[in-house]
Amino acid sequence: MYSLSLRSITDGKLVGDNFHDWYRTLRIVLMDKKLIDMIDKPPMTEPINNDDVDTIGVYKKYLEDLMSTKCLILASMSYELQRQHEDMDPTEIIVHLKKMCGAQSMTTRYQLSKTLFRSMLNVNAHVGPHVLKMISLLEQLEKLGCKLGKELSQDLILQSLPDSFSLFIVNFNMNKMDRDLHEMLHMLIDYQNQIDSGKNQ
Structure with a gap:
């Protein structure tokens, strides 16, 4: 033993x-x-x-x-x-x-939160890798004892998106969707795919 x-x-x-x-x-x-x-x-x-x-x-x-x-x-x-x-x-x-x-944790926490709070998705970039990176930053902060909670984490991700996601943001907030961050990620990828397919028609 x-x-x-x-x-x-x-x-x-x-x-x-x-x-x-x-x-x-x-x-x-x-x-x-x-x-x-x-x-x-x-x-x-x-x-x-x-x-x-x-x-x-x-x-x-x-x-x-x-x-x-x-x-x-x-x-x-x-x-x-x-x-x-x-x-x-x-x-x-x-x-x-x-x-x-x-x-060391204080320095690491500062760098992680700085990167997280300044994260912005470029207009023509893919939403998947961007949100995955933000989720990773949130998880690293949580390991350091800095848990932001689901709702604030969702807000940070939504605020990092360009205007092309405005309809998604309004719909998500109005319906108060009970989704975790990974489910939200898949919804955002689907939404971006719909936007892209509409542009190609």
Whole structure:
């Protein structure tokens, strides 16, 4: 069972820009191994009274769990990240990664949202690739914790279309069509095909 859990996280090694997916998987594996407290709770201090056998036993078990957690975390990182974190304990590793990857996430989110909000379909371009690209941007933003929701996402896509789609936009909004983004994509492709076939007649 341990090898399966280890494989599930090492298959998606942390390389920097996949922190959120990696961290979610890490937490699942640590919960399965009953090691989640190693990153969620403050470190345990070494007992002062060395005569208390039970307390010493608990502390030794804690140190073993701490090492298992650290090995699991390091094994799931790229070699460069392993080198940077090999001298830290698990809680320090997570805190450092959150700071490091948080800054990267902010930059990535800004670039993605900038591209998304400025997306415009050229008059003679095909609507399919354009909308697919916007859906991809929306999905990437969602992975970074920035979910716009279906209605706002639809509005962004519709606002990126030229005037030749005005009839489609009016019809779509008036009928309050309950469609997901991919269904909307197919509707837009069909609509553009109808426009093109009308021009060729």
